[in-house]
Amino acid sequence: MKITRLEISNFKRIxxxxxTPSGNIIIIGGENKxxxxxxxxxxxxxxxxxRSFPDDPIRHGADKATxxxxxxxxxxxxxxxxxxxxxxxxxxxxxxxxxxxxGSRPAGTPQSIMDKLLGAVSFDFMDFLRLKPDxxxxxxxxxxxxxxxxxxxxxxxxxxxxxxLNRDIERIKGSIALIEVPDDTPDESVDVDGLMAELxxxxxxxxxxxxxxxxxxxxxxxxxxxxxxSSRLHAEIVRLNEQHSAILIDxxxxxxxxNELKEVVKELVDVDLAPMLTKISASNDINIDVRKKQDKAxxxxxxxxxxxxxxxxxxxxKEIDEKKAxxxxxxxxxxxxxxxxxxxxxxxDCPLSQASDAEQIEVGIGIGASLHPELAVMxxxxxxxxxxxTMKDVxxxxxxxxxxxxxxxxxxxxxxxxxxIEAGRVKGGGAE
Numbered sequence: 001m002k003i004t005r006l007e008i009s010n011f012k013r014i015x016x017x018x019x020t021p022s023g024n025i026i027i028i029g030g031e032n033k034x035x036x037x038x039x040x041x042x043x044x045x046x047x048x049x050x051r052s053f054p055d056d057p058i059r060h061g062a063d064k065a066t067x068x069x070x071x072x073x074x075x076x077x078x079x080x081x082x083x084x085x086x087x088x089x090x091x092x093x094x095x096x097x098x099x100x101x102x103g104s105r106p107a108g109t110p111q112s113i114m115d116k117l118l119g120a121v122s123f124d125f126m127d128f129l130r131l132k133p134d135x136x137x138x139x140x141x142x143x144x145x146x147x148x149x150x151x152x153x154x155x156x157x158x159x160x161x162x163x164x165l166n167r168d169i170e171r172i173k174g175s176i177a178l179i180e181v182p183d184d185t186p187d188e189s190v191d192v193d194g195l196m197a198e199l200x201x202x203x204x205x206x207x208x209x210x211x212x213x214x215x216x217x218x219x220x221x222x223x224x225x226x227x228x229x230s231s232r233l234h235a236e237i238v239r240l241n242e243q244h245s246a247i248l249i250d251x252x253x254x255x256x257x258x259n260e261l262k263e264v265v266k267e268l269v270d271v272d273l274a275p276m277l278t279k280i281s282a283s284n285d286i287n288i289d290v291r292k293k294q295d296k297a298x299x300x301x302x303x304x305x306x307x308x309x310x311x312x313x314x315x316x317x318k319e320i321d322e323k324k325a326x327x328x329x330x331x332x333x334x335x336x337x338x339x340x341x342x343x344x345x346x347x348x349d350c351p352l353s354q355a356s357d358a359e360q361i362e363v364g365i366g367i368g369a370s371l372h373p374e375l376a377v378m379x380x381x382x383x384x385x386x387x388x389x390t391m392k393d394v395x396x397x398x399x400x401x402x403x404x405x406x407x408x409x410x411x412x413x414x415x416x417x418x419x420x421i422e423a424g425r426v427k428g429g430g431a432e
Contacts, residue, residue, distance in 0.1 A: 001080070001117065001375050002405040003043065005070035010062035011045070011089075012038035012054060015424035024399040025391075027383070027408045029417030035424045036409040040379045042067045043407065046087045047114050047375075050094060057089050059424070065089040071117075071375070074403070085114060117375040124379050125364035128371075129352070133344035136352065140338065140345050143370050144331040148324060148340070155320045162313040165306050172303045179299075181292045189290045190283035195276055202271035209268045216261045219254055226251045335366035358394045361386075365395070369402035376404050383410035 006019040013035040019026075030036045044052050046067035058065045067087045073080030081100050088095040098110040106113055128136065141147055226247055237244055328340060337348040345352045347363055355363065368378050380386070386395065391408075399406050410417070420427035 001071045001073050001083070001377075003069055003377055004072040004082075005068075006039075006043065007066070007068040008039065008042045009066045010059040011042045011057060011065040011067055012059060013424050014038045014042065014059065014421075017421070017424075017426055019419065019426065021405065021407075021418070023418075024404060025396060025406050025408060026418045027410055027416060028419060028421060029410055029412075029414070030421035030427075032411055035421040036411065037381065038424075039421060040381060040407055040409050043069065043377065043379060047085060048118060049087075049096065049111050049114070053089070053094075058091065063090065074376075083113075085110070124381055125361070125368040126381075128367045129360055129364045133351075133353070136345045137340060137343055140333075140340070140367070143367070144333055146327055146331050151320050151324060155317055158313045158316050158320075162310050162317070165310045165313070169303060169306050169310065172299045172306070176296055176299045176303070179292050179296045181296055182289055185289035185293050186286065187290070187293065189287040190279065192280060192283045192287075195280050195283065199273065199276045199280070202273055202276065206270050206273070209265075209270060212261060212265060212268070216258065216265055219258045219261065223251065223254050223258060226254070334370035335363050338363065338366075358390055361390065361394055362398060365398045365402065365404070369404055376402070378404055378406050380406055380408040383408040384412045386410075 003021055006017070006021065008014045008017045010016075013033065017035070017039060019039075028036050028039055041054060045054070045057065046069050065088070067089075069085045071083045071085065073082065083106070084099055084101065086097045096110045098113050099105045128139065131139065230244070230247060230251070233244060233247075333339070335347075339346045339349070341351060345363075347355045347359055352360065352363060365378065369376070380395070383391075386408075395406065395408075398404070
């Protein structure tokens with residue numbers, strides 16, 4: 001639908017204006033404070049309602065403002081009907097009516113009827129370009145029917161988890177690099193307690209051997225003593241016969257015992273304690289190396305597990321990115337070249353904010369057209385900032401392409417102006 005008649009009285013700076021616009025581009029010219037902005041504001045306020053009213057909508061000296069907008073359907077839609085939207089604003093309240101040409105009323109409240117015709121942003125195509133990057137991103141997702149909130153959150157979660165894993169991987173790699181393990185380090189620790197027990201057995205065995213040797217020496221000394229006694233007492237054999245016999249008996253016993261001990265002692269072999277003492281001395285260093293080897297193996301096992309997890313997360317992120325890219329390639333973008341970056345809108349693979357003025361205008365008008373599926377009306381404020389070349393080569397072709405009706409405010413407008421506003425009225429009183 002397009003505006004085929006605009007009637008304004010006492011709105012902002014307007015006294016009375018009755019416009020019957022034709023063509024896709026309606027250039028409204030005039031000096032500053034003549035009423036150009038008031039004309040464009042009347043369109044938005046008349047259709048969008050109180051939420052877009054200026055602070056002081058009624059012309060000073062008047063008691064009410066009236067905006068009447070006639071909306072005619074596209075000739076391509078034989079079933080659509082002309083709508084007339086009338087809004088009356090007083091100091092205390094405002095009245096809004098929507099009806100057909102024959103005076104009948106469409107179903108629904110007047111504002112809900114208008115809201116169905118209006119887009120998500122205001123009539124000014126620059127409003128989309130003024131949004132913050134994240135808001136642009138969210139709106140474009142909604143326009144093309146894509147919502148990456150869930151997958152982006154999932155990807156962000158996986159990314160954060162993989163980042164933490166990779167930090168652990170680097171930490172473990174650092175720990176491994178700091179551990180130096182001799183090549184000949186055994187896999188198991190030396191059993192120091194076992195070695196000490198073995199040493200004790202050897203020491204006990206050697207002490208027994210020493211005791212037997214000492215016993216043999218003592219027996220030999222006693223035998224010598226008895227032998228000396230025997231020699232001294234030989235002269236007293238008669239007198240000491242009984243004593244001598246006992247001594248001979250003892251001597252024989254000791255001799256037998258000594259002979260037995262000699263045989264035993266001959267067979268004795270001392271345990272070599274030096275190797276055990278050497279092992280015990282070296283066991284501490286060996287066990288330190290073993291613990292290092294075990295720690296290194298544990299780190300290497302953990303590194304393997306974490307690396308596998310990280311690679312799995314990388315694959316998950318790749319699959320999400322591929323699915324997202326596939327969805328994006330199939331998405332019906334309103335302007336060729338539009339796309340999504342990391343939380344922002346891109347145009348021709350560059351952030352939209354870095355696009356040229358002409359490219360940004362192309363995107364803004366394309367987005368606006370997609371957000372106004374039924375009402376093909378857009379406003380261009382401060383049109384004097386747009387060069388004639390841009391107007392001719394960019395905006396006019398876009399208006400034709402999208403079938404838009406563009407109301408342009410331009411204080412520079414001369415002969416190219418559709419109409420001139422002068423002191424709140426159409427100059428010359430023309431209707432068109």
